[in-house]
Amino acid sequence: MTPNAPELTQRWPAPRKIPVDLRRGKRRDSILRILDVLVSTQVKVAVLIHRDEPPENRIDEYKTTLTVSERTTVATDNDVVSLELRAPGGSDLERWYPGAHLDLYLPSGRIRQYSLCGDPADRRCYRIAVRRIPDGGGGSNEVHDELPVGTVVGVRGPRNAFGFVEPGRIERAKRVHFVAGGIGITPILPMVREAERMGLDWSLMYVGRERRTLPFLEELSSFGDRVTIRTDDEYGLPAANDLLPPNVRSGDAIYCCGPVPMMDLITACVRNEPGVEVHAERFSAAPVVDGRPFRIQLARTGQVIDVAADQTALDAVLRVNPKAPYSCRQGFCGTCMVHVSDGDVDHRDNSLSPAERAAGKMLLCVSRSNSPCLTVTT
Template identity: 60%
Template sequence: MNALFPAPTEVPPALYGKRERDILMRTMAGLATLRLGWAGLVHRRERLLAADDLRTQLTITDRHSVAHDTDVVSLTLRAPEGGELPRWFPGAHLDLELPSGRVRQYSLCGDPGDIACYRIAVRRIPGGGGGSIEVHEDLRVGDTVWVRGPRNAFPFVVPGYDGSPSTRAHFVAGGIGITPILPMMRMAQRLGVEWTMVYAGRSRDTIPFLAELEEFGDRVTVRTDDEFGLPTGADLLPGVGPGTAVFCCGPVAMTDNVAAAVRQLPDVALHSERFSAPPVVDGKPFQIELARTGAIIDVPADRTALETILETRPATPYSCRQGFCRTCVVRVLDGDPDHRDTALTDAERAAGAMLPCVSRCDGGRLVLDL
């Protein structure tokens, strides 16, 4: 990783063309991968707290509404002194530190080929925890913000590249779920991949980036609830058959419908991202002891440890609630955690780190340094 951003462990050759067709780019990608690996060894250090993550400061250089109802605002971020930013790949997000201290994840929705700026888009969610309200009401052009990333928990596996068995892509986006999908569509278009897309939402006034989607013509189908009613999984997957990779992002109900429909389709791959906490699966009740106060918290089988901690300590930091952003990391002083995250390393877990948004205890009690 470089001095500002965590680096990917590999440079995806799919950005530059198929491996077997471009020897020069294969060589460049290989050298870049070796350099990133060496930098990772040089800068590697143990990180147990989200606040320890590498951060950089960016300036907001553009801000405008991208939905007719004005409830979605787009922000363009650049380095204060100009210059290039670390490359990112479709599906990546930034951790944005807001003036209040809140940390929220927002997908990058600009052009991955533009290394001079990042773009995010945020929907105003009344009563949604304050992050979106703060972006809409407090951040203006000229303000500086701290970010961590880019990171990628929803990578675009390009059909026909890097060993992907799929031959075409189909994208499904619901409302603000368009943000990680839009860069994927642009990359598929540039690489000559066959693709289609269904964009769903309440109404045309509420869904962002409609003007940008017009350039893709009839590859994109816009399906709104006020015109067609609530979509079924089949409605969102027209023409999807063997050899298709489906990339889906949006509300839980929509992604669940798509997943159920894909399970009935042979030789169809599903890649998805949701904007809410997943349900607890195979949970068992356990207890948490807060070491600094001695308070005991009961965690039911169907609730997360973070939910119950927030009832006692509402100022506890958190963000994604899905086990990948590290914001809620705590230290386990005693007990055997059931780790269910995708962010912590084995060394960090051995040192006592745990993400209570998804991880649990297989019965018994955990003593946390809280």
């Protein structure tokens, strides 16, 4: 206010409703309509510009909700349950192919990935199977104990990081051999059906501790002697030659899924065989290779976490924050992504784009640090 200016004593409050017309007409004034649109647009833009940034580890919301329509125990030890998921209205679901998996959003907020093990031709149903891991992260226990028929769950996917490639079209494979360890049969089962449908020369070695722990034995029995069951209690721990077909040769394609030691055994055996293709999916994190110890400082709290040379950054974070989000532990789902504000990241994933890496994104489950300490926002 300038000196000696008269003081304004009368106030004119803003109207609660936009006047119909500035000149008291009955039709809405065109100028007011234009001003209303301009002001509303400006407010929306301002909100977008100045809103708080979402957490860096936030992932896309699930695409759809499905209902648990059927539960079946598929191993005689009662520790593997199969769930059928359908759209509430019975509509067709998104198409999928052998090797695909779903991200399942559990009622607790946990996100877990499970391979689809049903028939890709059935567009009305997704089937998954889950083994109970009593001392695991809690996801399998929740599936077993808290998802009765009628439960509505969120789902993202299907997505495929372990696709079955048709021999002769992209590959040069002449013979296909599958190796499944325990619950590792889930992504292999649709591949077996597809190989049979295509008339391929295929075989399956299915291994586990005991027969009662192996799911889907009854379904597999229809394939006859193409399927070999081998259990540790009958034959002892298998060597690589026990898992692979006789005289592995050029033109063979091997698809395997199961425990890490089994996968490493197979890979080491055929690594130097020319013309042999190996396709594998792990159900647990790969061991850390050439790791060095480093520290993670949490930007929000200042807490410093030590990461050992043979430990993943995710495991170190989970030790102090058990509710930190994660899912695949293999560097492709993005659930454990954080933002690094200080430090040099040793990226070991195959998922982040160059732009995401340049923006400071990091996947805790596989990536490490080239510097003594990383400052991250979780």
